Amino acid sequence: MSESAIHGGCLCGTVTFEIDPPFQRMVHCHCSRCRKGTGTGHATNLFAAPGQIRWRSGEDAISRYELPSAKRFGKWFCARCGSPLPRVTRDGQALVIPAGSLDDIPPMAPTDRIFWASRAPWSCADGLPTHGEYPG
Ligand SMILES: [Zn+2]
Numbered sequence: 001m002s003e004s005a006i007h008g009g010c011l012c013g014t015v016t017f018e019i020d021p022p023f024q025r026m027v028h029c030h031c032s033r034c035r036k037g038t039g040t041g042h043a044t045n046l047f048a049a050p051g052q053i054r055w056r057s058g059e060d061a062i063s064r065y066e067l068p069s070a071k072r073f074g075k076w077f078c079a080r081c082g083s084p085l086p087r088v089t090r091d092g093q094a095l096v097i098p099a100g101s102l103d104d105i106p107p108m109a110p111t112d113r114i115f116w117a118s119r120a121p122w123s124c125a126d127g128l129p130t131h132g133e134y135p136g
């Protein structure tokens with residue numbers, strides 16, 4: 001367990017992990033696969049090497065789905081609560097980490113938006129009223 005490791009886990013707490021920096025990049029992906037896979041307007045993913053992650057608990061609770069028509073796209077998630085989890089791409093080349101699965105703030109800010117041409121017209125609209133929590 002390294003001191004600078006970034007910690008994360010799923011919503012129900014079954015799966016926990018830690019990842020050693022550095023991260024290569026942090027992207028907002030607006031593709032339709034990410035929309036389906038997250039249920040949101042875009043995914044925010046960090047990229048690292050597969051050897052940088054250590055599963056601390058619940059590794060046997062991870063469900064893995066590899067999209068048959070895709071070269072690398074897939075989704076790993078907690079079988080109990082459905083939260084997206086870090087995954088190693090099918091070619092074994094990259095570790096893709098959903099930023100929302102992290103408990104710690106990663107040592108980098110978003111670097112790019114990708115698949116901007118595929119974005120949903122309702123995603124990332126500016127100028128909306130902002131509320132600290134639910135609107136009063
Ligand atoms: Zn869970």
Ligand SMILES: [Zn+2]
Pocket residue numbers: 029030031032033034035043115
């Ligand atoms: Zn995507």
